[in-house]
Amino acid sequence: MLHLRILLPTKLTEGVVQILEEDPCVSGLAMVRAAAIRPAGDLVLADAPREAMNDIVARLRDMGVHREGTIEIQRVDTWLSSDGFNAEMKAPGSSADAVVWAEVAQRSYEESELNWTYLSFMALATTIAAIAIVLDSQVLVIGAMVLGPEFGAIAALGVALVRRRYSLLGHALRTLSLGFLAAIAATTIAALLGRVLGWITLADVVGPHPATDFIYHPDKWSFIVAVIAGAAGVLSMTSTKAGGLAGVFISVTTVPAAGNIALGIAFGAGHVVWPSTLQLLLNVLGMALAGWLTLALQQFVWSRVSVRRARAMSRPKRIL
Known part of the structure; x- marks a missing residue:
């Protein structure tokens, strides 16, 4: 209600x-x-x-x-x-399935706003991801994924396309690109400081990382997982079942890839930067595409429900 x-x-x-x-x-x-x-x-x-x-x-x-x-x-x-x-x-329909478009649009604008809080969370999450790679710690990788606030801006891309709110599209693209650039820049500075202090070495960056090497090894599964996670995230955002968002945050490799990019830049390791960049782009593209398709399907379904609404209400269900 x-x-x-x-x-x-x-x-x-x-x-x-x-x-x-x-x-x-x-x-x-x-x-x-x-x-x-x-x-x-x-x-x-x-x-x-x-x-x-x-x-x-x-x-x-x-x-x-x-x-x-x-x-x-x-x-x-x-x-x-x-x-x-x-x-x-x-x-007609179920309240859990119903999409209130005014609510979705408002939330998209709020969660894709470029502000200091968003940039701070992005920088902190990416820095934690870089530390996770250096320590080869999956626990820290998961922490960085959960802390990253980028999904709101990614979901806003789909909302903007489906609802034809092109100002929101530019708003979300700006927040997403500047957010990752600022986070990578801040983490690169932190990595350079760690390099000067001797806390991080080249071996820590390019050496074997059995627990976290998926971050810089993009493949078809990276894209598939991103698509599934993007669809689940949008469903959680548009319905009353919000619990699924936590699973989305720990399924996609956006923030960890950004952290590895920063480490590669700090140590001049191009062979680390480019695979991580591809991983980042694959995940963002997969989530954005899935979000758009999911929202388009929801709009199609609910437009049909709206057309039949008057007839359904003229035949009220019998209450026993």
Whole structure:
């Protein structure tokens, strides 16, 4: 169940309330006159299942509510309501499968924003990955994978293409490229410092690493795993099942490859840099492609559900 909180000018209130009243999937509806100060107007509150939210938001956007007021969508974790249960039964599809596109787009913009926090996490994760390679430690590699924040920007590429938000596409590409460049630069400086202090030697970089050599040995499996992980990550992001993201973070070799690139640059080992660069590109490409295809499939499926929604609601399921 999702909760709608709408602040809007009084001139739009009647139309909005009518839209919500006519929708049998809206289980709760309230309106408070003159409750809003900015914009000056009214407050409308409503509850509806996730499966119905896209159609409701689309109709509100057609009225221009998002331009003259505010539409907020909030998740309701626990609710007790017979009307709410009936609304869930009337709405076609499953709430776990439903994609609320406004929510996905908002999250994509937030997680692909280039800021100091994003750059810091990228630099820290890549530095840990470099240390993991020097020590040949799989535990540290996994830690670096989990710490890296790059998946949000990669998923945003698919959202931008499917929803035709090309400003988001440029936003995500910029964040992704500058994030990896900054992280590699910071880790290269750290590696050079370790080289000067004698903490890291050339043998540590080019010597045998039986536990971590997959980082700089790209192959078909690198791409296949990235595709599977990208699809799983997007499904976790668009549904209520968010637990799958942890598995994505420890499946792809983006941040570890960036750490190995930095080590190769610091020690002038080109034969380390190029395979690691290919590994990085394969993983990013695989996840981006899988994310786009997964989102495109979800949009196709839910567009068909939306077309049949009116007929499905005219034949409500019998509640026993």
